[in-house]
Amino acid sequence: DTGVSQDPRHKITKRGQNVTFRCDPISEHNRLYWYRQTLGQGPEFLTYFQNEAQLEKSRLLSDRFSAERPKGSFSTLEIQRTEQGDSAMYLCASSFRQVRDTEAFFGQGTRLTVV
Amino acid sequence: AQRVTQPEKLLSVFKGAPVELKCNYSYSGSPELFWYVQYSRQRLQLLLRHISRESIKGFTADLNKGETSFHLKKPFAQEEDSAMYYCALSGYSGNTPLVFGKGTRLSVIA
Numbered sequence: 001d002t003g004v005s006q007d008p009r010h011k012i013t014k015r016g017q018n019v020t021f022r023c024d025p026i027s028e029h030n031r032l033y034w035y036r037q038t039l040g041q042g043p044e045f046l047t048y049f050q051n052e053a054q055l056e057k058s059r060l061l062s063d064r065f066s067a068e069r070p071k072g073s074f075s076t077l078e079i080q081r082t083e084q085g086d087s088a089m090y091l092c093a094s095s096f097r098q099v100r101d102t103e104a105f106f107g108q109g110t111r112l113t114v115v
Numbered sequence: 116a117q118r119v120t121q122p123e124k125l126l127s128v129f130k131g132a133p134v135e136l137k138c139n140y141s142y143s144g145s146p147e148l149f150w151y152v153q154y155s156r157q158r159l160q161l162l163l164r165h166i167s168r169e170s171i172k173g174f175t176a177d178l179n180k181g182e183t184s185f186h187l188k189k190p191f192a193q194e195e196d197s198a199m200y201y202c203a204l205s206g207y208s209g210n211t212p213l214v215f216g217k218g219t220r221l222s223v224i225a
Binding site for chain 1: 119164201
């Protein structure tokens with residue numbers, strides 16, 4: 001599968017623990033996005049990168065959240081001191097931007113459950 | 116503020132009947148509009164974008180700037196169309212992240 005891959009697919013953690021998710025985009029894509037999706041809602045934008053630069057962060061992204069894309073390839077999303085409200089599906093997407101964006105391709109997501 | 120509204124959470128139609136999934140948006144400027152679809156146990160994928168003006172799997176959508184709408188239509192629904200449909204927008208030439216609506220679940224009854 002040469003699409004966007006996310007790891008792990010599922011994560012159950014205790015409240016207060018830290019978790020880290022990984023996203024591997026399509027190899028030639030220079031843009032990478034993180035979204036969060038809760039039940040009954042559409043995906044909500046968290047943050048995005050162009051190459052290794054983090055260009056925008058949503059107000060949804062509290063100080064407990066941090067994202068990196070160290071070499072402009074894969075990205076990690078870390079949540080510190082998890083809370084029950086963090087339980088959601090975390091989606092990663094990638095696209096190629098030159099003059100305009102190509103379509104965004106999504107991964108299958110990481111489902112986080114905080115107990 | 117950018118906003119996408121999909122007024123129907125669930126839409127049930129009989130096979131062969133016409134389908135219209137509604138989408139209204141709020142955006143100051145020239146947005147790009149998209150429809151994404153998620154079939155059961157599959158990842159979210161692009162169905163169509165307004166600049167392409169294509170018909171994909173029999174679906175079409177026309178951007179109506181006067182009514183700020185981008186409704187998705189298909190003249191004859193098929194059972195395999197049953198899925199979750201999300202309307203989304205981004206800024207001109209896709210230069211801003213996608214903003215999604217809450218989605219509409221389409222159920223096509225045989």
